[in-house]
Amino acid sequence: MRRFSDFLILFTVLVAMIGLFGLLRDTFWSVPTLGNIANRIPALALVATGMTVVMITGGIDLSVGSVLGLCGATVGVMMADWQWGLPLAVLGSIGVGTAIGGTTGALSVKLQLPSFIVSLGMLEMARGLSFLTTNSQTKYIGAAVETLGAPLGGWVISPAFVISLLIVVAGQVVLSQMAVGRYWIAIGANREAALISGVPVNRPRILAHALLGSLTGLAAVFNCSRLGSADPNAGVGFELSAIAAVVVGGTSLMGGYGSIMKSFMGVLIIATLEAGLIQIGASEPMKRVVTGAVIVAAVLADTWRRK
Amino acid sequence: MKKLLLIAACLLAACKPADPSNASxxxxxxxxxxxxxxxxxxxxxxxxxxxxxxxxxxxxxxxxxxxxxxxxxxxxxxxxxxxxxxxxxxxxxxxxxxxxxxxxxxxxxxxxxxxxxxxxxxxxxxxxxxxxxPFVGPDNRAGAKAVGEVLAKKIKAGDEVAIIEGVTTAFNAQQRKAGFEDAMNAAGIKIVSSQSGQWEMEKANGVAAGIVAAHPNVKALLCANDNMALGAAAAVQAAGKAGQMQIIGFDNIAALKPLLADGRVLATADQHxxxxxxxxxxxxxxxxxxxxxxxxxxxxxxxxxx
CATH class of the missing domain: 3.40.50.2300 (Response regulator)
Known part of the structure; x- marks a missing residue:
């Protein structure tokens, strides 16, 4: 039950944070605040899910923030300029994300390049393409895109939140119950050993990157639907939030170990921290100092526990 | 290899700027x-x-x-x-x-x-x-004050408002914030929170949502650019306060037009x-x-x- 007690530590951190912010600001323990947090996390939850898988295989993808921007730009151009419907835009966005993620994966696997470098190149290219496709202009889309981000039937939770939660759970099942999940872990733990034991090492890695790309595409749709617009500058620095959430959740940067459910706890911790700091009116420098400190503290706590 | 070098040379030549001290x-x-x-x-x-x-x-x-x-x-x-x-x-x-x-x-x-x-x-x-x-340009502070004055006429003295600032180290962000403050102070309106949205839509959306939840009486959000005004408008709508709150922006970007038209955003500034x-x-x-x-x-x- 070691895994469950790891989960419990993160849960305790989360509850402590919610408690602390509630004491500092009486509006924090309220339905609107929890709704805010819930409806703001789908994008980060999806990307953290994909990032967990990529990091378990021993890779990393730094381009997700730019890809989020480019996929959002795709949604913006399709819906605002071409007047296409939401289903096509969803397909377009996921298509673009999958293509870029798949390319990153294929290049790093087939040419044996570090995914760190390939995705760094992709980070630049995707941002450039995002500006090119939108001509650097914010696109206002309006009601057509808002259905996924709006509260379900007058309730506080949006369809985006529900879908992302389902994907997180499905991702964990794939990781811990299915063959491909075992391959990912084996490849990350020791690629040579995996190869010798007959585990396919190339395709699962490419698949992991493509999966992250497609989840980033869906994340972009969710962000656009919450904002009603597409911002070509969206997602700058987002890769760091995603990696922070995954690392807070205890996934190893070296690969071979990790949990999607725990990454989701990392997402909740980061989102709660962000919302709480806004509500207590912390200054910008304080927000950064505190966020950084919490990330380091969470990783330290996790490392100590496992020693 | 030779071919590659040739291509590289051509590329370099293409990148080379035209002769600066031109004859004309x-x-x-x-x-x-x-x-x-x-x-x-x-x-x-x-x-x-x-x-x-x-x-x-x-x-x-x-x-x-x-x-x-x-x-x-x-x-x-x-x-x-x-x-x-x-x-x-x-x-x-x-x-x-x-x-x-x-x-x-x-x-x-x-x-x-x-x-x-x-x-x-x-x-x-x-x-x-x-x-x-020499500086050739607009007075951001005066511009922000002018937009703030339009807002001040829509609400009354004693009302609560919040500012969503740009990048705090940028001079024009500081000037716009100061201009908003000038207008609010002159009208006796209370600024209950002022936080940075980093000029970005999604970040401003999070900040606006937090401010609206923490200060339920806030009547208006004063945004230092239009991208942040778009993010704030989405947050106000999500909080079920559409129509009850005013939003102002700055820059007059094309994407803001529909929101100005239906009143979700009250005013913005165009510095051409x-x-x-x-x-x-x-x-x-x-x-x-x-x-x-x-x-x-x-x-x-x-x-x-x-």
């Missing part, structure tokens, strides 16, 4: 921008290019920008490159109001004319460096972004022509409500 005697003006990825600076650069195309016989124009609005090192390098290219004048939107002063002093010492647009260089720093650089670089270029050309020293010049800002 046309002055060459360098426009050094902040991020060309930003719609606002993109518009500004486009306006400058159109102006040059219409006055192609009068001057040549080199437009360059940095990747990221806070990348000072890259902008310093750009200024150095422009000096090396022997341009006659540099029209610059500095990424930082202090950090660019040293390199601009070097440019001026090398005999170049320097004109400051968009983000005003810090007066004290200029004085310390012994540099005089497409002309901002042109004003600076014209000041530079006039000074080059009659060998005079250009002086500070204020460009117009208009309040837009539909």
């Amino acid at each position: 005697g046309k002055p060459k003006v360098a426009l050094v921008m902040k991020s060309l990825a930003n719609e606002f600076f993109q518009t500004m650069a486009e306006g400058a290019k159109q102006h040059q195309a219409a006055h192609a016989t009068d001057y040549d124009l080199v437009v360059s920008g940095i990747k990221n609005e806070t990348d000072l090192v890259e902008q310093v390098a750009l200024v150095e490159q422009m000096v090396a290219q022997n341009v006659q004048a540099i029209v610059i939107a500095p990424a930082d109001s202090k950090a660019l002063v040293t390199v601009l002093k070097r440019a001026k010492d090398a005999g170049l004319l320097v004109i400051n647009i968009d983000n005003k260089l810090d007066a004290t720093t200029l004085q310390q460096a012994g540099l005089v650089v 972004g497409d002309q901002l670089a042109v004003f600076g270029i014209e000041a530079a050309l006039n000074a080059l022509k009659d060998k005079s020293a250009p002086v500070d010049q204020q460009t117009p800002v208009h309040v837009i409500t539909k």
Whole structure:
């Protein structure tokens, strides 16, 4: 039950944070605040899910923030300029994300390049393409895109939140119950050993990157639907939030170990921290100092526990 | 291999700038921008290019920008490159109001004319460096105050409002915040929170949602740019407060039009972004022509409500 007690530590951190912010600001323990947090996390939850898988295989993808921007730009151009419907835009966005993620994966696997470098190149290219496709202009889309981000039937939770939660759970099942999940872990733990034991090492890695790309595409749709617009500058620095959430959740940067459910706890911790700091009116420098400190503290706590 | 080298050589040749000290005697003006990825600076650069195309016989124009609005090192390098290219004048939107002063002093010492647009260089720093650089541009503080006054008429003294600031280290962000404060203080309206949305829609959305939850009586959100106003409008809608709160922005970007039209956003300011670089270029050309020293010049800002 070691895994469950790891989960419990993160849960305790989360509850402590919610408690602390509630004491500092009486509006924090309220339905609107929890709704805010819930409806703001789908994008980060999806990307953290994909990032967990990529990091378990021993890779990393730094381009997700730019890809989020480019996929959002795709949604913006399709819906605002071409007047296409939401289903096509969803397909377009996921298509673009999958293509870029798949390319990153294929290049790093087939040419044996570090995914760190390939995705760094992709980070630049995707941002450039995002500006090119939108001509650097914010696109206002309006009601057509808002259905996924709006509260379900007058309730506080949006369809985006529900879908992302389902994907997180499905991702964990794939990781811990299915063959491909075992391959990912084996490849990350020791690629040579995996190869010798007959585990396919190339395709699962490419698949992991493509999966992250497609989840980033869906994340972009969710962000656009919450904002009603597409911002070509969206997602700058987002890769760091995603990696922070995954690392807070205890996934190893070296690969071979990790949990999607725990990454989701990392997402909740980061989102709660962000919302709480806004509500207590912390200054910008304080927000950064505190966020950084919490990330380091969470990783330290996790490392100590496992020693 | 030979082929590759040949291609590389061709590429290099293509990248090489045209001979700067051109025979025609046309002055060459360098426009050094902040991020060309930003719609606002993109518009500004486009306006400058159109102006040059219409006055192609009068001057040549080199437009360059940095990747990221806070990348000072890259902008310093750009200024150095422009000096090396022997341009006659540099029209610059500095990424930082202090950090660019040293390199601009070097440019001026090398005999170049320097004109400051968009983000005003810090007066004290200029004085310390012994540099005089004329500023041609809008008064962001007065512009923000004017938009704030439109809002002040819609709400009443004692009401609560919040400001969503730009990047806190940027001079124009500070000026807009000060302008909003001027208008609110004059009308006796209470500012209960002022936080940075980093000029970005999604970040501003999170900040706006948090402020609305933490201060249920807030009547208006004053956003230092339109992208953040779009994010704030989405947050107000999600909180079920559409129609009960006012939002103002700054910049008058195209994407804001539908929101101005149906009242989700009350007003914004138009500082005629497409002309901002042109004003600076014209000041530079006039000074080059009659060998005079250009002086500070204020460009117009208009309040837009539909």
